[in-house]
Amino acid sequence: MVADIVFYLFATITVIAALGVVSVKNQVHSVLFLVLTFFTTSALFVLLGAEFLAAILIMVYMGAVAILFLFVVMMLDVEFSALKERAMQYLPMGIAVGVIILIELIVIITQVHIDHDAAGAVASDVPNTLELGRLLYTKYLLPFEIASVILLVALVGAIVLTYRERKRPKRQNIQKQMARTPEQSVELKKVASGEGAS
């Protein structure tokens, strides 16, 4: 009973926050609602007994991805009314994406049957962190490695795209700094009055 109450509490907050993401005007508030959605979703994961997924959801999505969103959105001072005028021309595209996701969800919910008593299922007293790790490094090792290489490629790609070499790099060279002596860096000049230093 308690679990039901907790579930409906978090599910309600999730739905309201998700609606907030797409409906509020201020884009920073929108990202903050997204963060709240992530948080309550991870609470729902805990209720399912998937505590590892919950912790990773918070660490990766809230601790890294959403903070980057927040950084970008806070720094950009975009005039959103200008963007909204052209929003209508993207409507067919948006509806198409929405319909596809809806169909996929319906297919998953109606067709896929999760068999809790299947032979592959493990006892619930085994920590799911352990079991996930075991599966990832044995049965799904190749997909796991491929996924990580793809992420690495994306990382390198992002660096290459944004890297911009300066003509005169202003890098600090510690060795060079330490090797400086007063004789090299300071020059004393006798300046006659009324003439100025050259």
Place this chain on the structure above:
Amino acid sequence: MSEILQTILPIIHTFGEDLFGTLLWPLVWTVAKVVMLLAPVLFIVTYITLAERKIIGAMQVRPGPNRAGIFGVLLPLADALKLITKETIIPKHADLPVFFLAPTLTLAPALVVWAVVPFSPELVLADINIGLLFILAISSLGAYGVLMAGWASNSRYAFLGSMRSASQMISYEVSMGFTLIPVVMLTGSLNLVDVVEAQSDVWNIVPLLPLFVIYFISVVAETNRAPFDLPEAEAELVAGFITEYSAMSSGVFFMGEYANIVMVSFLGALMFLGGWLPPIGLLSFIPGLVWLGIKAGFLMFVFLWLRATFPRYRYDQLMRLGWKVFLPVSLFWIFLTGLMIHLFKA
């Protein structure tokens, strides 16, 4: 300790069920446990502020605060009273909900993580299997309070300060997380009680000394303490993201900072210094709680010691240390630990 608990607990439970009924009692009991946990934590948080001023005073050969009560013991209470009674000034174009949510979001994670911190094998509020992941996940939320504070204040100084502070926290969270992974590898569990029990032969600091050093420096940077207190570099940024906050709302930020210091000190003691285990078996007549207190207290003392000793880092130096020194070294140690475990277990 455990025998006393086992005799007392049933008595409390029957008494409580009589008083509140079987339906309400679990709720009341949980709240009571949370209060029993947080009251000492908040007491330490209150008095570490006094300890800071006294210790730094002693290091700089001056008496430190000594007016309120004997040796200034009433000073934290006086400070609290001052913060509560002062006027809260709100910037004109501040985003009010976010402005007041920000200090709360800094303090809340620092208190929530105590739920999984064990003080002895029995004394833990929630003995969950992913204790360490829980701590890392919840404490990664601290950056939100900082970012929201800077943005909602609608001030350039506050905003730049929060950007610096948040990127500093994120950068050092990475190296802090990586220094804890070898500990988990040695233990084979994310449960904090298991981590401590696995150190009964030798504390983790012995095989992992360099990692302990990196861990400590990283948490000093992550809690925005001197010599990495760039967010509060007064000369450049006024008071960083706290600039526009006044009275208790800025007090809550400071409580969050000190609660984080206490938390990472306890975490360091649990992960590297053997938690409640005595250094030699002969000394096991002293309760484990005292040992844990001594170890965590020493780490807190080092936090204050550093503040009295080192000048502030420059921002680019801070980033270089985090990403170009700590990250590769801790990654290499993860690899090395794996290799060692493989060689010695075989």
